[in-house]
Structures are given as C-alpha cells and as structure tokens.
Amino acid sequence: MPDRPIAPSRPAEPFLTLADIRKTYPGVVALSRFSMTVAPGEVIGLVGENGAGKSTLMKVLGGIVAPDSGTITIDGVPHEALDVAESIGAGIAFVHQELNLFDNLDVAANVFIGREPRKAGWLNLVDTDKMRAMVAPLLERIGANFRPDTPLSSLSLAQRQMVEIAKALSMKARLVILDEPTSSLPIAETEKLLDIIAGLRADGISVIFISHRLHEIERAADRVVALRDGALAGTLAREEITHDAMVKLMIGRDLKAQVRASSVRAGKVILRARGVQTNAHPGKPVDLDMHRGEILGLAGLVGAGRTELACTFFGVDPMLAGVLEFDGTPLALGSAADAVARGIFLVPEDRKSTGLLLDMSIAENVSLPDLRSYSRRMIVSRQRETAAAARQQAELDIRAARLSVAAKTLSGGNQQKVVLAKWLSMKPRVMIFDEPTRGIDVGAKAEIYRLMRRLADAGVAVLMISSDMEEVIGVSDRIAVMHEGAITGVLAPEEFSEENILLLAVGRNLTARAIA
Amino acid sequence: MTTLSDEPQDPQTHTRWSAIVSNHVFWVVIATVVACVLLSIVTSTFATSQNLFNVTRNFAFVALVALGMTAVIITGGIDLSVGSTIGISGIVLAVVMNAGWPLWAGIGMALLTAGLVGLVNGILIAYLDMQPFVVTLGMLSVARSLAMVISNNRTIFDFGPGGNSLLALGGGSFLGVANPVWFLLVFAVIFFVAFVWSRWGRYVYAVGGNRQAANLTGVPVRAITCSVYVICGLMAGVAAILEVGWLGAVTTGLGTGDELRVIAASVVGGTNLMGGIGGAFGTVVGAALIEVIRNSLILLGVNSFWQGTFVGSFIILAVLFNRLGGDRRGE
Numbered sequence: 001m002p003d004r005p006i007a008p009s010r011p012a013e014p015f016l017t018l019a020d021i022r023k024t025y026p027g028v029v030a031l032s033r034f035s036m037t038v039a040p041g042e043v044i045g046l047v048g049e050n051g052a053g054k055s056t057l058m059k060v061l062g063g064i065v066a067p068d069s070g071t072i073t074i075d076g077v078p079h080e081a082l083d084v085a086e087s088i089g090a091g092i093a094f095v096h097q098e099l100n101l102f103d104n105l106d107v108a109a110n111v112f113i114g115r116e117p118r119k120a121g122w123l124n125l126v127d128t129d130k131m132r133a134m135v136a137p138l139l140e141r142i143g144a145n146f147r148p149d150t151p152l153s154s155l156s157l158a159q160r161q162m163v164e165i166a167k168a169l170s171m172k173a174r175l176v177i178l179d180e181p182t183s184s185l186p187i188a189e190t191e192k193l194l195d196i197i198a199g200l201r202a203d204g205i206s207v208i209f210i211s212h213r214l215h216e217i218e219r220a221a222d223r224v225v226a227l228r229d230g231a232l233a234g235t236l237a238r239e240e241i242t243h244d245a246m247v248k249l250m251i252g253r254d255l256k257a258q259v260r261a262s263s264v265r266a267g268k269v270i271l272r273a274r275g276v277q278t279n280a281h282p283g284k285p286v287d288l289d290m291h292r293g294e295i296l297g298l299a300g301l302v303g304a305g306r307t308e309l310a311c312t313f314f315g316v317d318p319m320l321a322g323v324l325e326f327d328g329t330p331l332a333l334g335s336a337a338d339a340v341a342r343g344i345f346l347v348p349e350d351r352k353s354t355g356l357l358l359d360m361s362i363a364e365n366v367s368l369p370d371l372r373s374y375s376r377r378m379i380v381s382r383q384r385e386t387a388a389a390a391r392q393q394a395e396l397d398i399r400a401a402r403l404s405v406a407a408k409t410l411s412g413g414n415q416q417k418v419v420l421a422k423w424l425s426m427k428p429r430v431m432i433f434d435e436p437t438r439g440i441d442v443g444a445k446a447e448i449y450r451l452m453r454r455l456a457d458a459g460v461a462v463l464m465i466s467s468d469m470e471e472v473i474g475v476s477d478r479i480a481v482m483h484e485g486a487i488t489g490v491l492a493p494e495e496f497s498e499e500n501i502l503l504l505a506v507g508r509n510l511t512a513r514a515i516a
Numbered sequence: 517m518t519t520l521s522d523e524p525q526d527p528q529t530h531t532r533w534s535a536i537v538s539n540h541v542f543w544v545v546i547a548t549v550v551a552c553v554l555l556s557i558v559t560s561t562f563a564t565s566q567n568l569f570n571v572t573r574n575f576a577f578v579a580l581v582a583l584g585m586t587a588v589i590i591t592g593g594i595d596l597s598v599g600s601t602i603g604i605s606g607i608v609l610a611v612v613m614n615a616g617w618p619l620w621a622g623i624g625m626a627l628l629t630a631g632l633v634g635l636v637n638g639i640l641i642a643y644l645d646m647q648p649f650v651v652t653l654g655m656l657s658v659a660r661s662l663a664m665v666i667s668n669n670r671t672i673f674d675f676g677p678g679g680n681s682l683l684a685l686g687g688g689s690f691l692g693v694a695n696p697v698w699f700l701l702v703f704a705v706i707f708f709v710a711f712v713w714s715r716w717g718r719y720v721y722a723v724g725g726n727r728q729a730a731n732l733t734g735v736p737v738r739a740i741t742c743s744v745y746v747i748c749g750l751m752a753g754v755a756a757i758l759e760v761g762w763l764g765a766v767t768t769g770l771g772t773g774d775e776l777r778v779i780a781a782s783v784v785g786g787t788n789l790m791g792g793i794g795g796a797f798g799t800v801v802g803a804a805l806i807e808v809i810r811n812s813l814i815l816l817g818v819n820s821f822w823q824g825t826f827v828g829s830f831i832i833l834a835v836l837f838n839r840l841g842g843d844r845r846g847e
Contacts (some may be wrong), residue, residue, distance in 0.1 A: 314732075316731065316732065335731075335734075335736070336731055336732055336734045337734040340733075340734030341734075346732060348732055353726070353728065353729070354726075354728045355732070356726075356729055357725045357726050357729055357730065357733075358725070358726070359721075359792055359793075360721070360722070360725060364718065368718070368722060368730075368733050368735065369733045369734045369735075371715045372715065375714075378710075378714045378715055379709075379715070380714065380715055380718055382713075422733065
C-alpha cells in the first residue's frame with residue numbers, strides 16, 4: 001500500500017531476543033531452536049499453519065509455559081523463563097482472539113480491572129472519576145469513537161479490541177501481541193486496526209501481529225517471521241513480504257490459492273427468498289435466489305445481518321415476513337430440525353461453541369443430526385454410526401487416533417471437518433457456510449474450498465458467508481452483498497472487485513464506472 | 517489455543533485402568549464398599565439381614581427419583597419440586613383409593629398427577645424459556661399446597677378395598693429383597709439402557725453438553741428438555757406409590773425435603789450440575805452411599821439432628837471432588 005510511513009531508524013539494541021528456544025510436550029516438539037528478535041517500534045507479522053508452534057511461542061512470552069532450554073533476553077537481561085508477572089512487568093501485553101473483557105462493566109472499568117485507582121479513606125473506594133479521566137487520553141490516542149463510561153456490552157467486536165489495546169497501553173506496554181485480531185473483523189474495521197498498529201509503531205511500541213490473513217500482514221508488517229513444525233521457517237524483510245513468499249515459507253512449497261473453477265452454468269433455483277425479514281433487521285425485506293451447483297458468496301460488514309439471514313434460512317431464527325420457497329414449494333421452518341429434514345444445513349461460524357459437542361466422540365457428532373437413521377426402534381447402533389463416521393473420516397481426511405475420541409481433542413481444522421462430516425453423511429441440498437475458514441490455516445483452507453466446489457459440482461447450492469475479500473472473490477460464482485439487513489447488490493464474476501464489494505457493503509450504489 | 521489441542525494424546529495415559537481410576541463413579545463405589553466394610557467391623561448391627569433390608573429399601577425410594585433427576589441435571593436443569601411431587605401424588609393415590617377405587621385407578625391417578633406436575637415444569641422451562649430453578653422452586657410450593665387442598669390436610673390410613681394390595685406392593689418383599697429395591701433394579705436397567713444406547717439418551721447428553729450446538733444440529737431441544745421433567749415427575753410418582761404402600765399412611769408432609777437427598781444422590785453419583793455428564797449406575801451408587809452414611813450415624817448413636825449436616829456436606833464434597841478430579845469440561 002502506498003501510504004505506509006517510512007520506517008523510523010531504530011536503535012541497535014533489540015527490546016526482546018529469543019535464542020534457541022525449545023519446548024516439548026510428551027510426544028511433540030512444539031518449538032525447537034527458535035530464535036528471533038523484536039526491535040522497539042517494529043511490527044512483526046508472525047505466520048504459520050495451525051500447530052506450527054505460534055501458540056506455544058505466545059505462551060512462552062506470556063510466562064504461561066517455561067521453555068525446556070534457550071534464553072529470553074529483555075532489555076539486555078537474560079531469563080531462562082518468564083513468569084506471568086515478569087512478562088507483564090516487562091511490558092508484554094496480549095490481545096487475544098477470544099477477548100478477556102467483562103460485558104457487564106464499562107470501558108474504563110475494563111481497562112483498569114484489578115488495578116483500579118482508589119480514593120483515600122479507610123473504605124478505599126474505587127475512584128471512578130479518576131479512572132475515567134485516565135482512560136480518556138488512551139482512547140483518544142487510538143482514535144476510539146466511544147467514551148470511558150460506555151458500557152462494554154454496546155461495543156462491536158472491533159471496538160472491544162480497541163479496549164484491549166487501551167488496556168495494554170495503560171499498562172505501559174512495550175510489546176503488544178495481537179493474536180488473530182482481524183479474523184472476525186470486517187473490512188472497514190480492519191482498516192482501523194491497521195491504523196492503530198501504525199500508531200503504536202510510531203510511538204515506539206513493538207507489535208507482533210499473528211494472522212492468517214496474509215494481505216493484512218503484507219500491509220502492516222516490517223518483518224515477517226514464519227514458523228513451520230515448531231521451527232523458524234524463515235524471515236522476510238519488508239521488501240520481500242509478499243503473499244506467495246509467506247505461503248511458501250509456511251507450508252514449504254508453492255500453493256496457488258484455490259480460485260473459482262467453474263464456468264459451469266448454475267442449475268435451477270432451489271431456495272428462493274422473497275421479502276424475507278429477520279429479527280435483526282425488521283423492515284428490510286431480502287430477495288435472494290440460491291441455485292443448484294453454485295457457490296453464492298455473501299459479503300458485508302459485521303452486523304450487516306448475514307448470519308441472521310442464514311439462521312432464518314436454517315429455521316433457527318424466526319422469519320417475520322416474506323416467503324421462502326424450497327424446490328418450488330413454500331417452506332415453513334419451525335426449527336433447525338425442519339431445515340435438516342429437507343437437506344438445508346448450516347456450518348456455523350464458531351465451531352467450538354455452536355458447531356460441535358466437544359465432549360462427544362467424533363462418531364457421536366457425525367450421527368447426531370440423523371440419529372433416527374442410525375437407530376432401530378429407540379436404540380442407536382454404534383456399529384452403524386462408527387461405520388458412517390469412518391467413511392467420512394476417509395473422505396475428509398480427519399486426523400484422529402480413533403473415532404471414539406472426544407471432539408475437543410482435535411485440532412481446529414479437524415474439528416471443522418467433523419462439523420462438515422456430520423452434514424455430508426446426509427444428503428445436503430443447500431449448504432450454508434458461515435465464515436468457514438476463520439482461524440484455519442492455509443492448507444486446510446484450500447481443502448475446504450475444494451470441498452465446497454465439489455458439493456456445488458454435485459448439485460448442492462452453497463451459500464458462503466465470508467468477511468475475507470480474497471476468499472469471497474476467489475471462491476464465489478456470484479457475490480451478494482448486504483448492508484444493514486438489505487441486499488445492496490449481487491455481483492456477477494466480471495464485476496468482482498474489492499472496490500465493488502466495499503461500495504455495496506457500505507450501502508452505496510455501484511456507478512457504471514465502478515462496474516466497468 | 518491451537519497448539520495444545522493439536523498435541524496427540526499419549527496413548528499410555530489412556531489405558532483402561534487409568535480411565536477407571538479417573539472415573540468419579542469408581543471412587544463412589546470404593547467409598548461405599550469401604551463404608552460398608554468399616555461398619556460391619558465397628559458395629560454388630562450393620563451387617564444384619566434386617567438392617568441391610570432396611571438400608572436397601574430406604575435408598576431405593578431416593579434412588580428411583582434420583583434416576584429421573586439425573587436426566588434433568590444432565591440437560592443442565594434442576595428439579596426442586598420432586599419432594600412436593602412425591603407428596604401430591606401420594607395424596608392423590610390415597611384419596612382415590614380411600615374413595616373406594618381399586619389399586620390400578622389409584623396408581624393411574626398418582627402417575628397422572630406426577631406426570632402433569634412434570635409436564636407443567638417442562639413446558640414452562642422448555643417452551644417458555646424460564647429458568648428451571650425458579651419454575652421448580654415455585655412448583656415445590658404449589659404442589660405441596662395442592663396436596664393439602666386435595667386431602668384437606670388430613671392423614672389417610674384407609675386405602676379402601678385395594679388397601680392390602682397397595683401395602684403388599686410397597687411394603688412386601690420378594691426373595692428376601694424389599695419390593696422397592698426390585699423396582700429400582702428394573703428402572704436402573706431401563707435408565708442405563710436409555711442413557712447409554714437410546715436416541716433419547718444421546719439427545720439428553722447433547723442438550724446438556726451444548727444446547728446451542730444441539731439446536732443447530734437439528735436435535736429437538738425443546739421436546740427433549742420437556743421430556744426430562746415429565747420423566748422426573750413420573751419417577752417421583754413411582755416412588756410415592758411405593759413409599760405410601762410401605763408407610764401404610766399418608767400425610768401431606770410426605771416427601772418433604774426429599775429434593776435435597778435426591779439431588780445429593782445424583783450429584784454424589786457423578787452427575788455434573790453444569791450438565792452433560794452423569795449416569796444411571798453412578799446415581800444408584802450415590803444414593804446407596806448417602807443412605808449407608810445416614811444409617812451409620814444411626815447405628816453409631818449419633819443424634820439424628822446431624823443427618824442434614826452430613827448429607828449437605830456430602831453434596832459439597834462431591835462437587836469439590838469432581839473439580840479436583842479434573843473437571844475437564846470447562847477448559
């Protein structure tokens with residue numbers, strides 16, 4: 001991007017140096033001979049597939065795990081390991097993917113939780129005024145558009161991340177580690193976050209930015225550190241950072257992003273929505289046609305009502321008005337079970353909390369939506385469900401020791417495959433994917449894209465909700481864009497561009513020029 | 517954290533033996549056996565056939581209801597109204613039979629009443645999304661009060677022409693084992709099969725494991741939630757019929773405070789109050805352990821006022837034990 005500021009000249013002394021770090025768990029080498037440095041004011045993009053060792057590295061920096069060997073040098077002082085207090089004391093702050101904030105408190109209370117300024121007097125009450133006064137400049141510094149006394153519950157995900165960053169600043173952070181900060185952010189808010197990162201950098205605060213969204217790293221990072229199988233796969237200097245170079249380091253080979261394959265004509269309409277209104281956006285009727293054999297991308301900002309629309313198609317959310325037609329006949333959905341019975345399936349965004357039963361085995365998860373067909377009278381046949389799960393395991397390459405292990409023991413990518421397996425073991429006719437590759441590594445992403453294409457080729461109508469531009473443009477056959485509950489446009493392949501999607505997503509019309 | 521969950525499980529740590537040792541129910545069984553052995557040594561009165569007959573019969577009443585309670589708790593709910601349900605269905609049984617109706621009519625009406633109480637609970641909780649704690653707390657009061665209304669708060673000893681068969685049903689024995697224990701055996705097997713192998717059981721665990729995910733998978737969450745309260749109510753009805761037959765008289769105080777012992781049995785037996793975990797075998801053993809401890813207090817001459825302290829402490833200990841034993845669900 002053109003508007004990047006020139007990197008300031010840095011002092012030679014790095015803030016943090018990791019040398020020869022090794023950490024093993026029983027049977028697994030999580031990190032080996034890993035070394036890196038972080039200079040003050042440097043933005044480091046940390047990339048690697050799931051399981052490459054990023055999380056272990058973060059735990060080492062956060063003082064949660066101690067490395068088996070190696071040294072961590074902070075400001076020239078070597079440590080064998082950090083504990084949590086040392087990590088915080090050294091000015092290392094984390095903004096986690098799952099934010100650690102309190103919904104029932106206001107912004108200032110969240111920033112100062114556990115460190116509240118106190119009033120004098122024997123009651124030692126919390127000095128709310130002082131706390132808010134201290135938070136205000138921090139919010140201003142990162143350009144927040146909310147106030148210290150705003151209740152957290154009224155903030156968007158992006159704004160909550162800003163609260164976390166303000167918290168880091170309040171602790172005089174010198175290194176802010178952002179773990180997948182943009183994976184759930186839509187475009188406009190992602191821009192904002194990248195601006196904040198640039199601001200931190202200008203203040204001499206170092207940033208480690210972990211993301212699977214490589215083009216954001218491409219824009220934000222001064223240097224890329226790539227991990228593969230627990231070891232340093234390589235580093236890229238500013239001028240070497242390209243999407244392809246990062247992918248190559250991460251997976252050790254070239255991988256062309258899966259792109260739209262078919263010029264196949266889409267089949268007939270299987271799901272037709274006319275004037276459908278959802279709870280989230282009453283008074284905004286939606287018309288949408290889903291064709292057999294087509295991947296329809298559904299783009300838009302977070303809060304545009306995409307997930308709510310999907311939940312309405314799936315029978316989970318009520319339809320306030322309008323008609324749904326399935327295969328030419330009107331469709332009334334009272335519950336998800338009704339949708340499932342017709343072959344309309346949803347792969348939800350958050351697989352851990354809504355996609356899977358983590359305590360149940362792989363086989364039990366696979367059979368759950370269709371338990372009736374695995375049971376005679378009222379008794380479930382374990383043999384049949386295991387056989388079906390084994391078929392799906394082979395088909396989808398689910399890596400697990402046994403089908404009887406609990407879903408929670410699997411990696412993220414494999415969990416996602418189990419969610420898919422439970423639907424694929426039935427006969428899908430409409431598959432709705434809500435952010436299917438969020439937090440999934442590059443290799444597994446490509447597998448999921450191939451799978452969606454295979455489903456489409458087999459005549460399934462696929463609806464893919466995604467906030468990842470690259471993905472929407474690369475995978476969809478058509479793209480519908482939503483803005484505040486309404487569909488603002490449907491793009492044909494020749495109209496696909498980030499600009500067009502963004503215009504529609506913020507509620508503007510496409511001018512003739514923009515289309516051309 | 518992705519890396520941790522990516523680590524393959526070390527196969528050596530998952531042998532059959534270690535799986536048993538890490539199982540809560542295993543330790544409850546051990547505790548029960550140890551308590552029985554100790555009591556046999558320390559007292560001359562524990563290991564007598566008369567005492568064992570009483571102990572098994574006493575815990576059978578609690579365990580029968582606890583089986584239903586376990587289903588409720590696995591879905592993540594609670595039923596505080598079981599004691600009052602026992603009370604009202606016992607009263608209905610007595611009133612119907614007192615009016616000259618035969619045993620089958622009394623049993624039918626008692627079960628119908630118990631099932632209705634459960635159905636009201638279930639509908640309010642499952643379909644109107646009310647909190648189980650509040651609904652069943654209200655029902656605890658309502659059912660007890662209705663029992664007084666129905667019987668005009670009198671004690672009923674006369675069960676009409678069917679009275680003898682009722683007394684034989686609840687108070688009799690077969691092959692030296694009290695009838696309620698046989699009932700418990702049959703229901704324990706039914707619940708065991710239902711929990712482990714049936715479609716209903718699978719759904720019950722799914723609802724308790726993750727309600728949202730179960731719903732998004734097409735599990736009939738509301739119907740299942742409603743069903744467990746009906747079943748819990750019915751089990752309270754079954755226990756009430758047997759208990760009335762054994763006691764030979766009914767007061768409106770029947771079953772007062774039983775909710776505590778029933779929930780205790782379920783929780784001591786390894787049922788997790790957060791939902792998703794529990795079983796029939798553990799519940800029965802949990803009920804047995806509590807009754808053995810209660811019995812030991814009597815045999816050792818401890819003032820019976822202390823019973824509540826012990827039962828209550830046991831619930832707390834069981835939950836603590838569950839946590840210390842690595843409650844791996846909430847990680």
